[in-house]
Amino acid sequence: MYTIYDLYKKLENLPQSQLKKDISLIKTDLTQIKLKDELSMPCLENIICEYDKTFYPKITAGIITLNEERCIKRCINSLINEVDEIIVIDGGSKDNTLNIIKKMIPFENVYKYLWRNDFSLQRNYIFEKANCNWILFIDSDEYLQNQNSSEFSLKSALRVLEYLSKDFLEHCFTLDIRNSDGNIDYDMKRIVNKKSDFRFYGKVHEELLRVDSNMKSTQSISINMIIEHDGYDIDVIKIKNKQKRNLKLLKEMIQIEPENKKWLFLYARDMSINHQNLLHSDQPALEEIYEIINHLEMYLRDQESDIFVNSNYNAYALFIICNQYLKLNDIAGFQKWFTVFKTSFPHCSDIGYLELLYFNIVYNYRIENNILKIEKEYMSKESYSVVNSTKDHLQFLLLLTADNSNNFEAIEKIFLRLPQESILKKQAENYLISKIDKIKNVLSSI
Structure with a gap:
């Protein structure tokens, strides 16, 4: 089975080839992406020539809004030169959001869909309204970095994947999201082909999953492009009361899907993040710390037989539970889970943080x-x-x-x-x- 990596190796002596440049926009291990059968044998010159004749794919950017006058203009400005269509799903804004949008895109591209305490409902509505084959999902408090640079062209990356990848419809595509504190959330699923069977699932911290795979996660392909995000700045969180809303929705997901321990982890994680953002005069009560520990222990017990599945979740869960036990000065509880953490993820630098904190x-x-x-x-x-x-x-x-x-x-x-x-x-x-x-x-x- 030929992969895109096999082709890329053949292009090493052709550094000026547009095909080679566009393949370099893919961050995922190229040996994991199957090459179309018809491209495995033809001569290199024909492949390059045919690629240069292909058109750039058309992209719809889908944004959901609710009282986003602070940032919606910045978001739309970053998309104008990168996508073919921008549509907005508004949950009932009462501020100046819609007036700002009206001056930037055709107002017939703005759809009213009242907020129903479920982010997936609004995001999936974008599938119904998008007119392009590819959809980029982006939040109003986000914006594309280097949107005018061909080096980071989203269209170039999707063009090369359409041309080379044997099963691109079976994947969703990810970008990195850089928060205003410099922390990067890697490989966030944000791009999908409308012809695929991906849809969003979850009332909050929603995820693109394949409907025909019983909502199970599948391999994604990462594109070398960054989305900037400032929606979790402390001041913004306070104004929009995001964490209180998220915790409420996560509790509902735990009740709807008690067997899906992912929601236990996300609830405990968001509680711990909420506590980090509290002022010293408003420290979390002991019962809240115990609630975090309880949720994480239930999550980790479920993962015990396969601790490396969703390894980022598991590593983060172990970090939080160790941290919570230290807040309680419970050294025995800390040492129990710290040993698991250090054994399971020996190269994680957060182990050094916990050692120093201890x-x-x-x-x-x-x-x-x-x-x-x-x-x-x-x-x-x-x-x-x-x-x-x-x-x-x-x-x-x-x-x-x-x-x-x-x-x-x-x-x-x-x-x-x-x-x-x-x-x-x-x-x-x-x-x-x-x-x-x-x-x-x-x-x-x-």
């Missing part, structure tokens, strides 16, 4: 206990010093130790205990001011 917690716990022990035993009236009868040297070291572990409560307590006019008090004050100045210098350089 070290800091244990270190700070020991420091705090040592401070309390030394204060109780050696700062009492019964104790004495042959070096300094005021015990100032010990108090100053206690203050430095508390500072090293960021124990601000102990720092304040020790500082206030120092004699008001003592040299030590002045030294301690100078030390703390110096630390503050260093922090200010760091902040000013950002």
